[in-house]
Amino acid sequence: FPGGAPDLEADRAALLAFQAAVGRGELSWDASTTPCSWVGVKCDGGRVTGIRLPATRLVGQIPAGTLGNLTALQVVSLRLNALSGPLPPDLVGCKELRIVFLQGNRFSGEIPAGLFSLDKLVLLNLAINSFTGGISPGFNNLTHLETLYLERNQLSGEIPDLDLPKLVQFNVSFNPLNGSIPAGLRRMSSDAFLGTGLCGVPLGACSPTREKSKLSGGAIAGIAIGAVVGFLIVAFLLVILCRRGGGSKRAAKAEAPRKSAEAPRMSAASEMALRGSGAVGNENGLPAEAVYLSRYGKSLVYLKPGEKVYDLEDLLRASAEVLGKGTTGTTYKAMLETGMVVAVKRLKDFNLPEEEFREKVKAIGAMDHQNLVPLHAFYCSKDEKLLVYDYIPMGSLSSILHGESSSFSYSVFMFFF
Numbered sequence: 001f002p003g004g005a006p007d008l009e010a011d012r013a014a015l016l017a018f019q020a021a022v023g024r025g026e027l028s029w030d031a032s033t034t035p036c037s038w039v040g041v042k043c044d045g046g047r048v049t050g051i052r053l054p055a056t057r058l059v060g061q062i063p064a065g066t067l068g069n070l071t072a073l074q075v076v077s078l079r080l081n082a083l084s085g086p087l088p089p090d091l092v093g094c095k096e097l098r099i100v101f102l103q104g105n106r107f108s109g110e111i112p113a114g115l116f117s118l119d120k121l122v123l124l125n126l127a128i129n130s131f132t133g134g135i136s137p138g139f140n141n142l143t144h145l146e147t148l149y150l151e152r153n154q155l156s157g158e159i160p161d162l163d164l165p166k167l168v169q170f171n172v173s174f175n176p177l178n179g180s181i182p183a184g185l186r187r188m189s190s191d192a193f194l195g196t197g198l199c200g201v202p203l204g205a206c207s208p209t210r211e212k213s214k215l216s217g218g219a220i221a222g223i224a225i226g227a228v229v230g231f232l233i234v235a236f237l238l239v240i241l242c243r244r245g246g247g248s249k250r251a252a253k254a255e256a257p258r259k260s261a262e263a264p265r266m267s268a269a270s271e272m273a274l275r276g277s278g279a280v281g282n283e284n285g286l287p288a289e290a291v292y293l294s295r296y297g298k299s300l301v302y303l304k305p306g307e308k309v310y311d312l313e314d315l316l317r318a319s320a321e322v323l324g325k326g327t328t329g330t331t332y333k334a335m336l337e338t339g340m341v342v343a344v345k346r347l348k349d350f351n352l353p354e355e356e357f358r359e360k361v362k363a364i365g366a367m368d369h370q371n372l373v374p375l376h377a378f379y380c381s382k383d384e385k386l387l388v389y390d391y392i393p394m395g396s397l398s399s400i401l402h403g404e405s406s407s408f409s410y411s412v413f414m415f416f417f
């Protein structure tokens, strides 16, 4: 302070300089009287502590050495004037400032960093001006701030994560801001963010495009590299899998002749049972019955002429379950698609020559006795022999004899050879 320590005289000089710079004859301050008596000036303890000059037609830029020299200033209200230019950088000297009303002027430039050292600020209203630049994280220094109005300026960029626990009044609407609203400000009303490019609570959700715009060049490059690496890994795995699939197909093809050589040893009835349960697939892509016939080469022989009501294909498609095992083989219950149910007995280890077997079975089929279950058809190949009977739905003699069932009304005897 040229001229001495900060005191009322220094305040007087600062006010007169202010009057000269922006007063334009509108301020009728009498330099011969104490500044504490001037319009709009408030003193406390022999110092100027307040200036209230709202809508006083003040015009122009506030120079350094004016307000900045009022080191005891606590309240300044210069709202609704025509003050312009940047805020004086020496405002940083007003360490006692608590309340600042500068809204409704033509201030421009960035909000000076010195402002963020005024840590007694409770209210800061810079709205309706032409401030530019970003909103500084320096606001976080103003821990006593309860009101921050910055609406209707030209502030741009993203809002930093402001953590001001006492802040209850906040407005940045109608500024070209963007990005998502930081967590510390999401408790504010949506009106506080109107007319901006901001998103997220309390406004609508951020679109992917907006989120993307938050990514730095490095992050985008990282994502791109990650995507390429991921694609290569997936492609590599696919190639491995395809090769393995091809390998197993080739192995299956190589095995196919061996399988068909073994085919006669397969049980037609058990295959039927498996097909009935869906457990057997159809290699070669042929219809199931074609596979069956190609394996067994022959068809059913019906013992009573004109009685053919089903054929091998029907048996093949039938669902089947095991009824029981005897000394000569296993008997299956086969449910045809027509609803007809038959019993199919698969003879095992039956080494009778094929011709002889046919003759004997035909002889049995010709028998007609009340105690004999009618034999309807048979199938015979070198390795597979099947007998198709009426299905008797009343259980077995064994279960009757051993008391497992009481509904059995008559005995079933099937004699083979």
Ligand SMILES: Nc1ncnc2c1ncn2[C@@H]1O[C@H](COP(=O)(O)OP(=O)(O)OP(=O)(O)O)[C@@H](O)[C@H]1O
Binding pocket: 323, 324, 325, 326, 327, 328, 329, 330, 331, 343, 345, 373, 389, 390, 391, 392, 393, 395, 396, 397, 398, 414
């Ligand atoms: N036509 C049929 N209808 C209903 N169930 C049958 C029929 N034929 C056989 N079964 C059931 O299948 C089981 C097995 O019969 P299968 O003829 O294979 O042997 P088994 O006659 O019991 O014994 P073994 O062959 O030693 O004399 C029988 O106990 C019976 O319960």
